[in-house]
Amino acid sequence: MLSRDDNELLSRVGPGTPMGTLFRQFWLPGAISSELPEPDGAPMRLRLLGEDLTAFRTTSGRVGVMQNACPHRGASMFFGRNEEEGLRCVYHGWKFDVEGNCVDMPNEPAESNFKHKIKPTAYSTRERNGILWVYMGPDQANLPTLPDLEPNMLPEGRYMIQAYQRECNWMQALEGDIDTCHVGFLHLGSVTQDEAPANTWAKYALGDRAPRYEVVETDFGTMYGTYRQAEEDSIYWRFAAFLFPFYAMTPTGVLGLEVRVRAWVPIDDEHTLALSINQVTPMRAARAGGPVMAGKQQIKPIQTLPNGTGWHDRFRCVANFANDFQIDREEQSKGVSYTGINAIFLQDQAVTESMGHIYDRTNERLGTSDMMIIRTRKRLIDAAKALRDSGKLPEAVTDPKVYRVRTGAVVLPKEAHWMEATAHLREAFAEHPELSRDILGGIPAV
Numbered sequence: 114m115l116s117r118d119d120n121e122l123l124s125r126v127g128p129g130t131p132m133g134t135l136f137r138q139f140w141l142p143g144a145i146s147s148e149l150p151e152p153d154g155a156p157m158r159l160r161l162l163g164e165d166l167t168a169f170r171t172t173s174g175r176v177g178v179m180q181n182a183c184p185h186r187g188a189s190m191f192f193g194r195n196e197e198e199g200l201r202c203v204y205h206g207w208k209f210d211v212e213g214n215c216v217d218m219p220n221e222p223a224e225s226n227f228k229h230k231i232k233p234t235a236y237s238t239r240e241r242n243g244i245l246w247v248y249m250g251p252d253q254a255n256l257p258t259l260p261d262l263e264p265n266m267l268p269e270g271r272y273m274i275q276a277y278q279r280e281c282n283w284m285q286a287l288e289g290d291i292d293t294c295h296v297g298f299l300h301l302g303s304v305t306q307d308e309a310p311a312n313t314w315a316k317y318a319l320g321d322r323a324p325r326y327e328v329v330e331t332d333f334g335t336m337y338g339t340y341r342q343a344e345e346d347s348i349y350w351r352f353a354a355f356l357f358p359f360y361a362m363t364p365t366g367v368l369g370l371e372v373r374v375r376a377w378v379p380i381d382d383e384h385t386l387a388l389s390i391n392q393v394t395p396m397r398a399a400r401a402g403g404p405v406m407a408g409k410q411q412i413k414p415i416q417t418l419p420n421g422t423g424w425h426d427r428f429r430c431v432a433n434f435a436n437d438f439q440i441d442r443e444e445q446s447k448g449v450s451y452t453g454i455n456a457i458f459l460q461d462q463a464v465t466e467s468m469g470h471i472y473d474r475t476n477e478r479l480g481t482s483d484m485m486i487i488r489t490r491k492r493l494i495d496a497a498k499a500l501r502d503s504g505k506l507p508e509a510v511t512d513p514k515v516y517r518v519r520t521g522a523v524v525l526p527k528e529a530h531w532m533e534a535t536a537h538l539r540e541a542f543a544e545h546p547e548l549s550r551d552i553l554g555g556i557p558a559v
Contacts, residue, residue, distance in 0.1 A: 115474040124282050124471050126379045127163035131497040136358045138510045140259050142376050143247040153195045160424045163381040167191050171198045177211030178247050179235040243274050260516040263541040264372050264390040275389045276428040282471045283379040289461045290361035293339050294482040297322035299460050302451030313554030317341050317349040326484045332508045333515040335492050337485040338531045343524050351522045355489045357509040368521035369538035369545040383470035415456050438463045517541035
């Protein structure tokens, strides 16, 4: 469990909070480029780390992200006119460029220099492979380099982006991604070992739902390996990672082949944007295009509501907490589905949102299967306190190469050291033609 003070420090990301200050040292994947589809198009409300912002795409295609409240009298810039390389407040006509410079103040005399004294908060942006990156740090003149996240650096057509909103704190959402043992229950509780194809890794995972853990700290964050007996002389390992400040790479698939990352971007303390970037694979294409089977359950694509213009009107799921995630109690009772909830992501969504908007960790009781969660919390809390108390930054802020990592599963000889034996498979931007996903047994979550 955590103390109340540490739970607050871990969860809160608004301006002036220790964790929020830490997050503001990193580039944040705040939106999808397609949310601002055209130059001089409609601005969008964008809430990041509890700050109300307005984003807009200029005539030349650049993206500006600035405070929502006009610095004159506080009118919302969302209602502004997006025209000729800037956003103009409709209240009195003040106009701002993407750097936050006031370039026109038509309600002041021509000889006035007042506009040069006005500088609202504006944040630097970059776009790469369909992601709009925002830097909210205090020094907008000296920007870090975008992280070397492999799935965000793939050629056009080889990656896919998915986004969903989760109505809970970012950390409890992230904790679900770095908790591997829940897979055998929440996602595959109704699938038996006998249903897994012969000679596949699914047999190992479904035959032992209480794996053992090894956890290490790394320059990018933390990494775990969970292990189970495979054959008499081999061990089945699953690797996953937490990467500063809020990324997770899950252990599904084959180590060496999987190119994916999920960002748990805090919209505010009680709402989170789940932004997944994945290499296109036949399995992912099938899951995106139509139903696939996991044991007896048919897993369908997740449906989302149309995006609106409100602060939280983005990427909301049709199945949500208000309708109990469309749970099917008949499927649950008959063993067709362990949960009765028809999508792996929605199963995670249901349990993490059910904890409340901000989970009270002073009441929890953790076991050995929570080692990765414990170490990751400590890594984050220590990093936030180190920045607050001594100005020390994590290595990941200044070295984009630390993000060059992959995760997944592998079978190793019994005597092999899990980290040493897999170093070549955990390296990003590497080809492994000798590997195949056929060994997975066709079960998506294993």
